[in-house]
Amino acid sequence: MQQNKKIENTDTTKNVSKKEAEFPLNRFSVAPMLDWTDRHCRYFHRLLSKEALLYTEMVTTGAIIHGKGNYLAYSEEEHPLALQLGGSEPQTLAQCAKIAQERGYDEINLNVGCPSDRVQNGRFGACLMGEAKLVADGVKAMQDVVDIPVTVKTRIGIDEQDSYEFLCDFIDTVVKNSDCDNFIIHARKAWLSGLSPKENREIPPLDYPRVYQLKKDFPQLTLSINGGIKSLEEAKQHLQYVDGVMIGREAYQNPSILAHVDRELFNEAASVVNTIDAIKALYPYIERELSKGTYLGHITRHILGIFQGIPGARQWRRHLSENAHKTGADIMVVEKALEMVTERM
Numbered sequence: 001m002q003q004n005k006k007i008e009n010t011d012t013t014k015n016v017s018k019k020e021a022e023f024p025l026n027r028f029s030v031a032p033m034l035d036w037t038d039r040h041c042r043y044f045h046r047l048l049s050k051e052a053l054l055y056t057e058m059v060t061t062g063a064i065i066h067g068k069g070n071y072l073a074y075s076e077e078e079h080p081l082a083l084q085l086g087g088s089e090p091q092t093l094a095q096c097a098k099i100a101q102e103r104g105y106d107e108i109n110l111n112v113g114c115p116s117d118r119v120q121n122g123r124f125g126a127c128l129m130g131e132a133k134l135v136a137d138g139v140k141a142m143q144d145v146v147d148i149p150v151t152v153k154t155r156i157g158i159d160e161q162d163s164y165e166f167l168c169d170f171i172d173t174v175v176k177n178s179d180c181d182n183f184i185i186h187a188r189k190a191w192l193s194g195l196s197p198k199e200n201r202e203i204p205p206l207d208y209p210r211v212y213q214l215k216k217d218f219p220q221l222t223l224s225i226n227g228g229i230k231s232l233e234e235a236k237q238h239l240q241y242v243d244g245v246m247i248g249r250e251a252y253q254n255p256s257i258l259a260h261v262d263r264e265l266f267n268e269a270a271s272v273v274n275t276i277d278a279i280k281a282l283y284p285y286i287e288r289e290l291s292k293g294t295y296l297g298h299i300t301r302h303i304l305g306i307f308q309g310i311p312g313a314r315q316w317r318r319h320l321s322e323n324a325h326k327t328g329a330d331i332m333v334v335e336k337a338l339e340m341v342t343e344r345m
């Protein structure tokens with residue numbers, strides 16, 4: 001399978017099965033999240049885990065082709081890094097995929113899960129579940145021009161089209177009409193009207209067994225499960241049935257869980273000894289970005305949750321929230337906030 005990166009497991013002290021000795025690149029990933037998983041966020045997440053696969057926010061093909069911003073910018077340290085594309089027109093997707101490969105991305109992921117009105121108006125996102133052949137054509141068009149894996153992130157259904165057969169037909173059509181062998185399944189359906197994107201992440205019930213069944217029926221595919229997973233213990237349970245686990249909100253709001261990913265899920269040494277060190281390791285990046293004119297608050301908003309549940313967490317949050325936006329705010333704001341945590345230890 002093109003997606004798999006074999007990681008040799010040298011730790012013989014743990015009871016690790018042969019199967020576990022081969023970890024797919026996306027055994028653990030942090031979900032694409034618009035406005036959240038920007039390049040600053042990803043840089044920080046990478047400090048916490050060497051092994052997690054990181055995803056960009058969704059970037060539309062229109063933004064890449066016509067936009068004025070540098071939507072594909074990232075730091076080399078962020079690898080392995082997947083670009084999530086929003087779009088449906090095969091030739092345009094192919095054009096963007098080519099650019100993404102040239103820019104050094106490790107994977108391209110097509111968004112077939114976002115239910116927002118804006119996205120539906122552009123005929124992409126979750127509504128594409130109803131157009132499986134178009135998804136396949138888009139994936140194929142991308143695969144024809146790049147060597148990196150092209151993956152699809154989707155839901156288990158849309159609106160009234162929520163049977164297991166519908167999901168299987170969707171996957172089957174994409175698989176048969178492209179070389180796609182790697183899907184991430186958000187284990188709830190989406191309502192295309194009547195619910196906001198936020199409600200669509202909370203109200204439709206989660207159905208993990210349906211994703212497990214999909215893996216049984218399509219054993220040749222690399223399947224990752226997503227939705228409502230809150231701990232690495234839960235992640236390990238899911239990994240008994242599927243190949244990968246993707247976590248979104250919990251990883252963002254409580255990023256300290258990422259510091260345990262390498263050890264718990266990859267049998268690798270942890271990237272950082274503790275979260276205090278992770279923040280200190282971010283200092284050079286902050287200094288570098290500030291010198292380029294980045295506003296401190298754009299970085300610190302992603303680190304507010306790192307001390308969740310430990311003494312000083314509230315003071316840390318408050319100090320950063322109240323000061324990082326001020327004109328001239330610099331690294332001293334973060335140093336001061338960190339003291340508020342360390343002096344309570």
Ligand SMILES: Cc1cc2nc3c(=O)[nH]c(=O)nc-3n(C[C@H](O)[C@H](O)[C@H](O)COP(=O)(O)O)c2cc1C
Pocket residue numbers: 031032033034035036057058084111112113114153186201226227228229246247248249250
């Ligand atoms: C703020 C926010 C923005 C999101 N943006 C995207 C996006 O750009 N593309 C996408 O496929 N999913 C997006 N999602 C959905 C997540 O990728 C994920 O599927 C969903 O949050 C369920 O996983 P979780 O329960 O672990 O958070 C977003 C979620 C949140 C909370």
